[in-house]
Amino acid sequence: MxxxxxxxxxxxxxxxxxxxxxxxxxxxxxxxxxxxxxxxxxxxxxxxxxxxxxxxxxxxxxxxxxxxxxxxxxxxxxxxxxxxxxxxxxxxxxxxxxxxxxxxxxxxxxxxxxxxxxxxxxxxxxxxxxxxxKGLCAKCGANRNKDDCQCVVEDIDPRFAILRDLFPRE
Ligand SMILES: [Zn+2]
Ligand SMILES: [Zn+2]
Known part of the structure; x- marks a missing residue:
């Protein structure tokens, strides 16, 4: 070189x-x-x-x-x-x-x-x-280029997620 x-x-x-x-x-x-x-x-x-x-x-x-x-x-x-x-x-x-x-x-x-x-x-x-x-499914981890896993990934604002955890639905 x-x-x-x-x-x-x-x-x-x-x-x-x-x-x-x-x-x-x-x-x-x-x-x-x-x-x-x-x-x-x-x-x-x-x-x-x-x-x-x-x-x-x-x-x-x-x-x-x-x-x-x-x-x-x-x-x-x-x-x-x-x-x-x-x-x-x-x-x-x-x-x-x-x-x-x-x-x-x-x-x-x-x-x-x-x-x-x-x-x-x-x-x-x-x-x-x-x-x-398409990356990996945030829910099941499947490679979404190969596998259409049909998961519904909810796009929840993290602040609401905290409220949801505090008041779980029965
Ligand atoms: Zn890739
Ligand atoms: Zn999935």
């Missing part, structure tokens, strides 16, 4: 292709757990604009996660983009903070952490097996 930037010492070199795979089994963040079912693939380039160097790579990944509504595992293929300006670690003072910066050190760029961060940002806020997932 370490990319050698020393080719850019040659002023005539204006781009460098970046391609590879990252083997990562799983990822845990915000109480979620994503399991990668195949290596994460990335493919793109580092290119020069004037004196500056920029990175742009496409990331493809396939993962498995548990649905936040029905609790069934689902798998999905997704993609995202990682791009930003390369900055040597020592020279980070006084930079324009609006830009996405990617740091390298000693002519080497370690991409793994940036790839993983880009994936975290691209994942949906809430894991869902599919958009219309």
């Amino acid at each position: 370490s990319i050698d930037l020393s080719n850019f010492r040659d002023e005539t070199v204006i781009s460098l292709s970046v391609e590879g795979q990252l083997n990562k089994d799983s990822l845990e963040f915000n109480g979620r757990r994503i399991r990668f079912t195949e290596p994460i693939k990335y493919d793109g380039e580092i290119y020069k604009v004037g004196k500056e160097k920029y990175l742009h790579v496409n990331i493809n990944y396939r993962y498995e996660e548990v649905c936040g509504r029905c609790l069934e595992a689902f798998s999905r293929e997704d993609k995202t983009v990682l791009s930003g300006k390369l900055v040597e670690k020592e020279n980070e003072i006084g930079l324009d903070e609006d830009e996405d910066l990617i740091y390298y050190y000693d002519e080497r760029l370690e991409l793994a952490e940036y790839v993983v961060d880009a994936i975290i940002v691209s994942l949906p806020m809430k894991p869902l097996c599919h958009e219309g997932c």
Whole structure:
């Protein structure tokens, strides 16, 4: 995952292709757990604009996660983009903070952490097996995508529920 930037010492070199795979089994963040079912693939380039160097790579990944509504595992293929300006670690003072910066050190760029961060940002806020997932029945716990359990789920205001418990009907 370490990319050698020393080719850019040659002023005539204006781009460098970046391609590879990252083997990562799983990822845990915000109480979620994503399991990668195949290596994460990335493919793109580092290119020069004037004196500056920029990175742009496409990331493809396939993962498995548990649905936040029905609790069934689902798998999905997704993609995202990682791009930003390369900055040597020592020279980070006084930079324009609006830009996405990617740091390298000693002519080497370690991409793994940036790839993983880009994936975290691209994942949906809430894991869902599919958009219309009906979730679990609040009464019997059945997966309502598979089983139409016919339960009548009363939507009772909790304040009234307290009153109902205080004055149970005979
Ligand atoms: Zn679901
Ligand atoms: Zn039910």
